[in-house]
Amino acid sequence: MARDPDPALAKLAARRLTVAATLTVLMCAVYFGFLLLVAYQKPLLGRLVTGGLSYGIAGGVLVIVTAFVLTGVYVAWANRRYDVELARIARAHRDGGGEP
Amino acid sequence: MSAPAPAPAPGQTSATAIVFFFVFIAVTLGITYWAARKTKTTSEFFAAGGNVTGFQNGLALAGDFMSAASFLGICGLVAQSGFDGLIYSVGWLVGWPVVTFLVAEPLRNLGKYTFADVLAYRMQQRPVRVAAATSGLTVVAFYLIAQMVGAGNLIRLMFGLDYEVAVVVVGGVMLAYVLFGGMIATTWVQIVKAVLLLGGALALALLALSRFGMNPLALFAEAASRDPSVLAPGKLVSNPIDAVSLGLALMFGTSGLPHILMRFYTVKDAKAARSSVFYATGFIGAFYLVTFVLGFAAQVIVGRAAIKAADKGGNMAAPLLAEAVGGTPFLGFISAVAFATILAVVAGLTLSGAAALSHDLWVNVVKKGKAPESEQLIVARIATVMLGVVAIALGIAFKGQNVAFMVGLAFAVAASGNFPALVLSIVWRGMTTRGAVAAMVTGTASALALIVLSPTVWVDMFGFAHAVFPLKNPGIVTMPLSFAVGIAASLFEPEAAAAERFAALSRRVQLGPLADAAPDDATPRA
Numbered sequence: 001m002a003r004d005p006d007p008a009l010a011k012l013a014a015r016r017l018t019v020a021a022t023l024t025v026l027m028c029a030v031y032f033g034f035l036l037l038v039a040y041q042k043p044l045l046g047r048l049v050t051g052g053l054s055y056g057i058a059g060g061v062l063v064i065v066t067a068f069v070l071t072g073v074y075v076a077w078a079n080r081r082y083d084v085e086l087a088r089i090a091r092a093h094r095d096g097g098g099e100p
Numbered sequence: 101m102s103a104p105a106p107a108p109a110p111g112q113t114s115a116t117a118i119v120f121f122f123v124f125i126a127v128t129l130g131i132t133y134w135a136a137r138k139t140k141t142t143s144e145f146f147a148a149g150g151n152v153t154g155f156q157n158g159l160a161l162a163g164d165f166m167s168a169a170s171f172l173g174i175c176g177l178v179a180q181s182g183f184d185g186l187i188y189s190v191g192w193l194v195g196w197p198v199v200t201f202l203v204a205e206p207l208r209n210l211g212k213y214t215f216a217d218v219l220a221y222r223m224q225q226r227p228v229r230v231a232a233a234t235s236g237l238t239v240v241a242f243y244l245i246a247q248m249v250g251a252g253n254l255i256r257l258m259f260g261l262d263y264e265v266a267v268v269v270v271g272g273v274m275l276a277y278v279l280f281g282g283m284i285a286t287t288w289v290q291i292v293k294a295v296l297l298l299g300g301a302l303a304l305a306l307l308a309l310s311r312f313g314m315n316p317l318a319l320f321a322e323a324a325s326r327d328p329s330v331l332a333p334g335k336l337v338s339n340p341i342d343a344v345s346l347g348l349a350l351m352f353g354t355s356g357l358p359h360i361l362m363r364f365y366t367v368k369d370a371k372a373a374r375s376s377v378f379y380a381t382g383f384i385g386a387f388y389l390v391t392f393v394l395g396f397a398a399q400v401i402v403g404r405a406a407i408k409a410a411d412k413g414g415n416m417a418a419p420l421l422a423e424a425v426g427g428t429p430f431l432g433f434i435s436a437v438a439f440a441t442i443l444a445v446v447a448g449l450t451l452s453g454a455a456a457l458s459h460d461l462w463v464n465v466v467k468k469g470k471a472p473e474s475e476q477l478i479v480a481r482i483a484t485v486m487l488g489v490v491a492i493a494l495g496i497a498f499k500g501q502n503v504a505f506m507v508g509l510a511f512a513v514a515a516s517g518n519f520p521a522l523v524l525s526i527v528w529r530g531m532t533t534r535g536a537v538a539a540m541v542t543g544t545a546s547a548l549a550l551i552v553l554s555p556t557v558w559v560d561m562f563g564f565a566h567a568v569f570p571l572k573n574p575g576i577v578t579m580p581l582s583f584a585v586g587i588a589a590s591l592f593e594p595e596a597a598a599a600e601r602f603a604a605l606s607r608r609v610q611l612g613p614l615a616d617a618a619p620d621d622a623t624p625r626a
Contacts, residue, residue, distance in 0.1 A: 006607075013606055017527060020201040027201075028351065031194045035347050038187055038333045039340035045183075046332025052321030054331035060186035064193055064385045071197045075378045078205075083371060090614055 008089045016082055023070050034063045116432025117259055124296075124440050125273060131288045135281030142476040145282035146213040146455050147365040152287055154372035158379025161363050163290030164448040165192075165354075165380070166297055166387055168441040169250050169507065174388070175421075176414025178395020179407050182323065182330025185395050187337060189388035191347055195354025196384060200377040203355045206526045208364045208373035209612035210605065213459045214452070215361040215518065219525050221608070222601030223533040226465050228521075231540040233460040235517035236358040238544055240453040241494070242510040243357075244446065244487075248495030249503045251442040257411055258419060258435040263499055270439075271492035274446045278454070279484050283366060286447045293437075293444035298383060300437045301390045304418070307425040308397035316393050323400050330399070342571050346508060349575035353511030356518030359452035370612055394418055401425065450487045457483035505556045508573055512551065516543030516578035524586050526609065529602040531586070532595035539586025546581055550574035 037045060037059065045056030139145050152160065170192060178185030211217030216232035248267055255266035277285045312318040324331050337343045354360060364373045398407060398417040401424050410416035419438070423431035458479040463471045471479070521539040524531045551557055553568035571577075608615040 009607065009610055013610055016610075024198055024201050027194060027197045031190065031351060032344060032347060034190065035187070035337065035343050036340065038337045039343055042333045046329075048331070050317070052317035052319070052324060052331070054183065056183050056333055057186060057320065057331060060183070060190050061389065063190045064389060067193050067197050068381050068385045071200045071378050071381045074197075074200055075374055078374055079371065086610060090611060 117435040120436035132281035132285040135285035148283040152366040154375035157376035160290040161380035162383035163294035175418040179398040179417040184336035191350040196381040205370040233456040235544040246506040267495035275488035345576035346573040349512040353515035356514030454483040520582040535590030538589040543582030
C-alpha cells in the first residue's frame with residue numbers, strides 16, 4: 001500500500017519545511033518584538049524620527065512591510081526553487097519510475 | 101452596551117447611500133444569477149469548481165477578511181487614540197505570512213472543501229471530522245455573532261434602519277448569494293467588495309491628504325501639534341502578557357479560520373494558492389496603512405468631539421471624514437461600501453459553516469462518504485438556509501450586547517482548536533486520530549472556558565468582582581496546551597495506520613493531483 005518514500009522528495013519536503021519554519025520564526029520575532037517594545041519602551045517609541053513620524057509609527061509600518069516582504073520571499077523561493085526541483089523529480093518519476 | 105444617541109444625521113445619508121446600496125445589491129444579485137447557472141455540482145457550490153485564479157483569490161481572501169469592524173473600527177480607534185490603532189492593524193496582518201508558510205499549499209493539495217479533509221486524509225474519518233466540524237463551527241458562530249451585531253448597529257447608524265430590519269436584510273441578501281450562487285457568487289461578491297473597499301478607502305485618503313500636500317507626515321505632524329500624545333503608544337498595551345496572548349491568537353488563528361482556509365480550494369493548484377496569499381497580504385497590508393491615514397485625517401479634519409458625538413465607539417470616523425472631504429455623495433458611497441463589506445464577510449462565513457455541516461458531518465460522518473452528488477448539493481443548501489436563519493437569530497438575540505470580544509475569541513479558538521491539530525497532522529508522522537481529536541477538543545474547550553472566566557465575561561458581563569483567569573485573551577495558555585495534549589495523546593498510543601499513511605500524505609502535499617497516480621489514493625478531484 002504505502003510505497004517507499006522517495007528520498008529526493010523527502011529531502012525537498014524537509015527543505016520546504018525549514019524555509020517555512022525559519023520565515024515563521026522571523027515573522028514572530030519581528031511582531032512580538034514590536035509588541036514588547038510597545039509594552040516596555042513607550043517613551044522611546046514616542047520619540048520623533050522626523051516631524052510627524054515617531055519611532056512607533058515607523059516601527060508599525062515596518063512590521064506591515066516585513067509581513068509582505070517575507071511572504072514575497074517565500075513565494076519567490078517556492079516559485080523559483082521548490083517548484084522547479086519538484087517538477088524535475090516528478091519528471092524523473094514519470095520517465096524512469098515506471099509510473100502509469 | 102448602551103444604545104448610541106441617535107446620530108445627528110450626518111448630511112442626507114439616506115438618499116445617496118441608499119442609491120449606492122441598491123446599485124450594489126442589483127449588481128451582486130446579477131452576479132448571483134449568473135453564478136447560479138454555473139453552480140451544478142458540489143465542487144462548484146463549495147469550491148467554485150477550482151477555477152478561481154490566484155489574483156482573484158487574493159482579492160477574495162482580502163474581501164473575506166477586511167470586515168466593516170476593521171474598516172470603521174480601526175479608523176475610529178486611530179481617530180481617538182492615534183498610534184494605538186496601528187498596534188491593532190499590525191496584529192490583524194501578521195497571521196497572513198503564517199498562512200502562506202504553513203498551511204496554504206498543504207491544504208490545497210490535501211483537501212476538497214473543508215480543513216477537516218486534511219486531518220481525515222490519514223486518520224479515522226469520523227472522529228476527526230466531528231471534532232474539526234465542532235471547533236470550526238464554534239469559530240464560525242462567534243465570528244458570525246460579531247458580524248451580525250456589528251451589521252445591525254452600523255446600518256442603523258448609517259442608514260437609520262431599525263436594528264432588527266438591518267439584521268434581517270443582511271441575513272436575507274447574504275442567503276440569496278450563498279444559496280443560489282454558492283462559492284462562485286460568494287467569491288465575486290468578495291472581489292467586488294474588496295475592490296470597492298480598497299478603492300473607496302484609497303480615494304478617501306487621497307482626498308484628505310490633498311489638504312496636506314499629499315504628505316502623510318504633514319498630516320501626522322498637524323495632529324501632533326494639537327495633541328503630541330497621538331504619535332506615541334497609549335493605553336492599549338497596558339498588560340504585556342495579555343498583548344502577547346492576543347498577538348498569538350491573531351498570528352496563528354488566521355491559519356485556523358474555516359472560511360479563510362476554504363478559499364484555498366477555489367484555486368487550481370498549490371502555486372496559485374501560495375500566490376493568492378501573497379496578493380491578499382499586500383492588499384490587506386495596504387488597506388491597514390490607508391486606514392491609519394484615514395484615522396488621523398478624521399482626527400484632524402472632523403475632530404474627536406464630533407466623531408464621539410456621532411457614535412461613542414468612534415465607528416463614524418470614516419463616514420464623517422468622507423462627508424467632510426467629498427460631500428454627501430461620497431458619504432453615501434462609503435456607507436454603502438461598509439454595508440457591502442459586512443455582506444461579503446457573512447457570506448463567506450455561512451458557506452464555510454455549511455461545508456462543515458454537509459461535507460463533514462452529513463456526507464462523511466452520517467453517510468460514511470456514500471452520498472450521491474444530488475443529495476450532497478441538497479444537504480449543502482439546507483445547511484446554508486439553517487445557518488442563515490441561525491445567523492439572523494443570533495444577531496437579534498445578541499442585540500445590545502458588547503460582542504467586540506467575540507472576534508478575538510473566534511481567533512483564540514481557531515488558534516487553539518484548529519491550528520495545532522492541522523499543523524501537527526501535516527508535519528508530524530506520529531500524529532494520531534486520538535491526538536488530533538484531543539488537541540481540537542482541548543483547544544476549543546479550554547479557550548471557551550478561559551474566556552468565560554476572563555475579565556471580559558466574568559467581570560464585565562457577569563458582574564463578579566474579580567476574574568478567575570487574569571487575561572482577556574487565553575491564547576498564550578490554550579494554544580501551547582492544545583499542542584502539548586495533541587502530542588502527548590499521540591505518543592501515549594501510537595496509531596500504525598495513520599503513521600503508514602504519512603508517506604502518502606507527504607507525497608500528496610508536494611505533488612497534489614499528480615500523486616493521484618498512486619494506487620492508494622483514489623480521491624477523485626474535481
